Amino acid sequence: MTLQIGNHTLENRLFVAPMAGVTDRPFRMLCRELGAGYAVSEMVTSRKELWGSLKTSRRANHDGEPGPIAVQIAGTDAAMMAEATVYNIERGAQIIDINMGCPAKKVCNKWAGSALMRDEPLALEIVQAVVDAAQPFGVPVTLKMRTGWSEEQRNAVKLARDFESAGVQMLTVHGRTREQGYKGFAEYDTIAAVKAAVRVPVVANGDINSPEKARDVLAATGADAVMVGRAAQGRPWIFREIAHFLETGTHRAPPLVVEVRRLLLDHLVEHYALYGDYSGVRTARKHIGWYVRTLPDGEAFRARMNIIEDCAEQLRAVGDYFDGLADHMDRMPVQRLEDGDAPGEEEEAACAVH
Numbered sequence: 579m580t581l582q583i584g585n586h587t588l589e590n591r592l593f594v595a596p597m598a599g600v601t602d603r604p605f606r607m608l609c610r611e612l613g614a615g616y617a618v619s620e621m622v623t624s625r626k627e628l629w630g631s632l633k634t635s636r637r638a639n640h641d642g643e644p645g646p647i648a649v650q651i652a653g654t655d656a657a658m659m660a661e662a663t664v665y666n667i668e669r670g671a672q673i674i675d676i677n678m679g680c681p682a683k684k685v686c687n688k689w690a691g692s693a694l695m696r697d698e699p700l701a702l703e704i705v706q707a708v709v710d711a712a713q714p715f716g717v718p719v720t721l722k723m724r725t726g727w728s729e730e731q732r733n734a735v736k737l738a739r740d741f742e743s744a745g746v747q748m749l750t751v752h753g754r755t756r757e758q759g760y761k762g763f764a765e766y767d768t769i770a771a772v773k774a775a776v777r778v779p780v781v782a783n784g785d786i787n788s789p790e791k792a793r794d795v796l797a798a799t800g801a802d803a804v805m806v807g808r809a810a811q812g813r814p815w816i817f818r819e820i821a822h823f824l825e826t827g828t829h830r831a832p833p834l835v836v837e838v839r840r841l842l843l844d845h846l847v848e849h850y851a852l853y854g855d856y857s858g859v860r861t862a863r864k865h866i867g868w869y870v871r872t873l874p875d876g877e878a879f880r881a882r883m884n885i886i887e888d889c890a891e892q893l894r895a896v897g898d899y900f901d902g903l904a905d906h907m908d909r910m911p912v913q914r915l916e917d918g919d920a921p922g923e924e925e926e927a928a929c930a931v932h
Contacts, residue, residue, distance in 0.1 A: 581615070581779060581803055583673060583748050584718030586646040588803075590615035592792075592817045593750075593781060595807030596650045596675070596722070602636065603643055604848035605865070608841065609810060610644055613818030616803075617648070618675050618722075624653025624662035636852060640670040648673040650722070652680065652691060654700070656707035663711040663719075674712050676705060678723040678737075679752050679783075692724045692756035695733060702740050709745035720748040722783070725768040728757040738772045738780075749776065750805055753784035760808075769799040781805050787816075789823030796824075812868025814841070832910045839900035842869055843893060850889045859889045866896060872911060873903060 581588040594601055594609045594617035601609075606617035620637045628634050640647045649671040651662045663674050678701060680691030694701040709719045721741055726732035738749050751772050753764030764784030773780040782801035786792050787809035795804055810816050815833050822830035833841075845865065850858035863884050870876035879899050886892045 583646070583720065583779070585716065586672065586718070588615045588646070590821060591796075591803035592616075592820055593803055593805040594618065594810060594817075595783060595805045596620055596677075597807055599861070599864075600811065602849075602852060603639055603641070604845055604852060605814070607643055607848070608845050609814045609817060612815045612841075613821045614806075614810075615817075616646070619647075619649045621650050621652045621677050621680065622662065622666060624651055624655065624658040626658065626661065626665075629665060638666065638669050639852065646672040648675055648720070650675040650677050651708070652677040653704070654694070656700075656703045659704050660707040660711035663708050663717075664715075667712065667715050667717050672717060674708060674717055674719050675750075676708055676719065676721040676746075678721060679750070692727065695723060695737060695756070696727045696731070698733065698737065698740070701737060702744060705741050705744045705746060713745070718747040719745065720750070721746050722750040722752070724752050724754060724756050725765070726755050728755050731755075732768060734768050735771050735775050738776050742776045742778050746778065748779045748781065750781035750783055753782070766795055766798045769801060773800045773802075779803065783807065789820045789829065792820045793824060812865070812871060834909055835900060835904045835907050838869070838910055839897065839904070842866070842900070843897060846889075846893055846896065850893075855889050859887055859892050862889075862892065866892075870899070874907070 581591050592614050594606060594614045596618040598620045601617065601620050606619070609617055622634060622637050638649070647670050649666045651659060651666060651674060653659045653662060659676070666674065677691055678694045694704065705719070705721065712719050723734060723737065725734045732755065734751055741749065749772060751769045753766050753769055754760070754762065766782065769780065769782045779802040780799070781803045782795050782799045783805040786795055786804050786806050792804050795801065806816060819830050822828070846862055849862050849865070852858070853861055866883055867880045870879055883892065883895055886895060
């Protein structure tokens, strides 16, 4: 089933969540190859003095990426957010997404991310500025938020109506408050209430870690799409598994070990090309660790791999490890995060602005 955002028709209703330090261009393209219909970039700061940094330039790199190219921006000043909108559109963004969902302390302490939900007038001012800046380019604006700041302050429904009136064309709701972070369980009643309150498409996010969970969340919320984050780390093929299940009601077989070997090695080559040798070998470690965390001798291999400081050596080590697996394993085991699993260190920092 396709979905429309402005003039863009998305291939399906399975989205990759924006996660800083994770959903860079190589990872987004891999997820798209494996069944995701849409992927939002890592968060890009609205602070102009950081736009020339290597980190921001990498996040604004969309070379070879299939459209529509969606860029998430974050900040606390309406004028700066408007300027960041134009900056990213001029660099290829076809959809602008506003971050009001990040719970990281280093973001919320600056009143960005989900902290904006506590200041409704400022949140609306920012949204209107971004919509106005994007409108001359014909670029639609979307927004990602939480259910509220805390259990006592759940204002997603009211804000959703305000944002729709300001011109936002799609809303994503993570079923937790900022106070929860990634702990506990996502709740979907608030997402269902948002869906009932607005006419624009609504995307459900939070704890979607299996085909069955995707089906159940879509049914419970009436949402137009689901967004997968942590469950795609080390398992990017989850999107084709969900798509197959939603279409047929049956499970697709896990990928062959030889296919995963190819996918990971190709991913690493693209990762090194984006980050260079020094950063590439280091930032690739988390991706490799996610792939092998449930595999035979995975922890021991991860420990060895984490001391490798050369890209070519790292690539050979990964290839050799999967060659060894292929000798006694045909297919990959099914990997699932349990509902409410606490994120790892990388995931807790996954939406931080650097």
